[in-house]
Amino acid sequence: MTIDASHVRLDPAIVSLMPPGTHLEDGRLVIGGRLASELADEFGTPALVIDEPALRARARRYAEGLGARWANSQVVWASKSLPCTGIYRLMGEEGLGVDVAGGGELVMALAGGVDPARLVLHGNAKTDRELAMALEAGVGTVVIDNLDDVARLERLVTAEQGVLIRVIPDVATATHDAIATGHQNSKFGLAVPEARELIARLRGSDRLRLDGLHAHIGSQILDVEPFARAVEAVAALGEFDVYDLGGGLGARYTYDDHPPSIESYLDTITDAARRFLPGHARLLIEPGRSMIAEAGVTLYRVVSVKRGATRTFVAVDGGMGDNLEVSLYGQRFEATMADRVGGGDPFTVVGRHCESGDQLIESVALRAPAVGDVLVVAATGAYCLTMANNYNGALRPPIVFVGNGDARLVLRRETYEDLLRRDA
Ligand code: LLP
Secondary structure, three states: OOOOHHHEEOOOHHHHHOOOOOEEEOOEEEEOOEEHHHHHHHHOOOEEEEEHHHHHHHHHHHHHHHHHHOOOEEEEEEHHHOOOHHHHHHHHHOOOEEEEEOHHHHHHHHHOOOOHHHEEEEOOOOOHHHHHHHHHHOOOEEEEOOHHHHHHHHHHOOOOEEEEEEEOOOOOOOOOHHHEOOOOOOOOOEOHHHHHHHHHHHHOOOOEEEEEEEOOOEOOEOOOHHHHHHHHHHHOOOOOOEEEOOOOEOOOOOOOOOOOOHHHHHHHHHHHHHHHOOOOOEEEEOOOHHHHHHHEEEEEEEEEEEEOOOOEEEEEOOOOOOOOHHHHHOOOOOEEEOOOOOOOEEEEEEOOOOOOOOEEEEEEEEOOOOOOOEEEEEOOOOOOHHHOOOHHHOOOOOEEEEEOOEEEEEEOOOOHHHHHHOOO
């Protein structure tokens, strides 16, 4: 599509929450060079649209940024943020490692052609089967969460296996309780005394090669300081060849969110590494949300506009079936009508599911929403499709890659046949 520059406008704030390059053409939203409402016509709704060049640029920004600050390093994408074969393939092509939590993510990573040596297996309840799959695939690193992992691995390994121990760094974070993981009593990892015992034990193991330590303090963290404290905490456990510092950098969902930049986050962790960690160490980081949230938007179609006692509801054809962030964590999202961007009156955007908690946005200004119009919710790239479900028989949405005026399906929408396929 050629865009007449005289019609291109960038001003409404919502555009700043969308992938770079998103703009308006005659007041209509254009993402990846495609009109959002035309994408809805072509691929149906709800649909998760990912700006592929924006995602690749972000993957490079992370990899180059970390490499420039700490040469012996690897960015490992936390694939739980958007597990889909096409995204695994993209991350592998960009040279990133991939964190897989369990057998399903492992299968998709392998299908996406990711080099198994660059896979990091996580999980606080890895089964025999999942560990056997990982060992057979040649996964480079297994992160030990508990002593049962050790017992299983010692039983299953047939060759030397690189492992890290996940340590609870006891660093508190200002995030939602459900996504904080660095505190004492977290269900993930071992507290420092138990980690010390295991370190001593694994140093005598001939099959499990203890490469180093892992720590992940939580998600949607909007301040860099806790990341530095986590580095200091793991450093207290001794010198190792590898330190995996997890993920956690927050994304920008709303106009008021001001997450640290990737560069500021990388400065913080590498400065802390220079102070506290051995210079020869290999540094790994596992960004998920901050890699992918802002590369994605969700397209919905308005099904009903109804006046309530004190507010007017805009009901769309998705909801908590494709976005649990709101009901689980109270995450605020911003939205716009695809073809009338900016301005308008306050509406409550609700989903199609059978509960009152199925509300996507409590109050957002929309310009004249009407039945059949396309509504676009910003910054839905991370964890929305991840936790999509079939509540009320909803069909899980497709993923559409856009970029430079092209659009292609990388994950098709579920079908009603899919819902019946598992019937025994
Ligand atoms: N590494 C490990 C071991 C993790 O558990 C996680 C996220 C990450 C890395 C990536 O963290 P990120 O950079 O994305 O913050 N279901 C929640 C998100 C849970 C995050 C779980 N672990 C949500 O929908 O917000």
